Amino acid sequence: xxxxxxxxxxxxxxxxxxxxxxxxARRVAPEIEAFTVARTAGPVTLANGLVALAQYGADDCxxxxxxxxxxxxGWQKEAASAPTLAFLKRYCExxxxxxxxxxAMILAAAGVLEGHRATTKREVIGAEVPPVDVxxxxxxxVRVEDALLVDDGAVVTGxxxxxxxxTTLHLLERTLGARVAAETARIMExxxxxxxxxxxxxxxxxx
Numbered sequence: 001x002x003x004x005x006x007x008x009x010x011x012x013x014x015x016x017x018x019x020x021x022x023x024x025a026r027r028v029a030p031e032i033e034a035f036t037v038a039r040t041a042g043p044v045t046l047a048n049g050l051v052a053l054a055q056y057g058a059d060d061c062x063x064x065x066x067x068x069x070x071x072x073x074g075w076q077k078e079a080a081s082a083p084t085l086a087f088l089k090r091y092c093e094x095x096x097x098x099x100x101x102x103x104a105m106i107l108a109a110a111g112v113l114e115g116h117r118a119t120t121k122r123e124v125i126g127a128e129v130p131p132v133d134v135x136x137x138x139x140x141x142v143r144v145e146d147a148l149l150v151d152d153g154a155v156v157t158g159x160x161x162x163x164x165x166x167t168t169l170h171l172l173e174r175t176l177g178a179r180v181a182a183e184t185a186r187i188m189e190x191x192x193x194x195x196x197x198x199x200x201x202x203x204x205x206x207x
Contacts, residue, residue: 001033002034002064002066003066003068003171004034004035004036004061004062004067004068004091005018005019005036006036006068007044007054007070008070008074008077009044009045009074009077010046010073010075012161013048013050014164015070015103016046016052016070018070018167019036021164021184024184025180025184028180035056035062036054037056037057038054039057039058039087040054040058040059041055046072047073061091065175066095066096066097066171066175067088067092068098068168069088069098069099069100069103069104069106069107070099070101071103071104071105071121071161071164075103076105079106079108079109085111088107088110089110096155096156097156098156099118100167101160101163104157107155108135113139113142113157115141115142117142117150118142118144118150118152119132119145119147119157119159120144120157120160122160123160131160147159148166148197148200156174165190165193166198169185
């Protein structure tokens with residue numbers, strides 16, 4: 001089972017927890033493979049200066065079963081990038097297309113979310129507009145839900161920031177089974193947090 005993680009300039013570093021979850025999951029299911037991809041291979045400067053390495057670029061990206069598009073303040077520039085949108089539109093065909101946080105905004109701009117149910121980040125600071133509201137206004141063809149996670153078959157979208165962990169665990173459960181996801185959560189010491197998030201009514205803290 002192979003996962004591609006799409007990164008770009010301005011990704012929030014915490015969204016690389018997607019890769020971290022998959023790294024832990026390999027202890028349970030060694031057949032898992034994960035790699036990073038960007039518009040071009042090489043160093044990618046994330047938000048606040050952390051540099052990550054994209055192992056592949058759009059032109060030489062190998063096949064994968066799942067692609068996960070990460071989020072962060074750089075999403076607006078990436079959602080306006082014709083090469084990025086062309087790559088995602090092409091690459092998402094025939095595989096599970098997933099996003100975490102504002103990665104959904106990029107998938108929407110590429111047309112991948114059209115006609116699907118989806119969610120994205122909602123919590124903001126100061127005068128920022130919640131991305132979930134931006135998704136609604138910019139992409140009326142997307143059925144936006146106020147949810148922590150939305151699985152709509154070919155498309156899986158997660159809410160903001162640390163929900164990238166829950167979204168990746170969900171993708172593991174869907175592709176490799178409940179045992180792999182549960183055991184990965186256990187060795188990450190995330191079982192309690194995962195259960196609490198799963199029990200939440202949106203917009204409320206667990207009891």
